[in-house]
Amino acid sequence: MAGLGVDMVRMVRRNKLVGFWAAEKLALAGENAKTYSDGLAMAAMDAERSNILVIIRRDFDAAGVILSDEDILAVMNVCWLEAGKQTKGADGSDAALVHIARHLMQRS
Incomplete structure (x- = not known):
């Protein structure tokens, strides 16, 4: 993935x-x-x-997979942290910011 930024x-x-x-x-x-992955x-x-999230929600709905958006977002956040561990130059500190931002957007 040479040439792509860390993020x-x-x-x-x-x-x-x-x-x-x-x-x-x-x-x-x-x-x-x-x-699929x-x-x-x-x-x-x-x-x-x-x-x-929109793609997964659509696919889950079509297949009858019952999981809330919050459940999907929780997995996405865990995977974000794991991806950070696997990515040289990244750290996990911004995962908290992503999580907070999503909750603020849901409230507005």
Whole structure:
């Protein structure tokens, strides 16, 4: 992922981790799970598709997977922290800011 900023690399990694989690919930396995996860990872690079919560919510609703947006966001936050551990030059301190910002947006 040379040439990408630390934040973008971290976002791609986070999306990939979330993608594998979501794929499991959608009963996808093997190559299908990898393809789903790769699609969410690539969404980080496309401004029009970067809101993976919307993508996952749509896919879960279509498949009858019952999880709240809060549950999905919690997994996304855990994956953000994990992606930070895997990304050289990143730290986990901004995960708290992301979490706080999401809660403030939900209240407005």
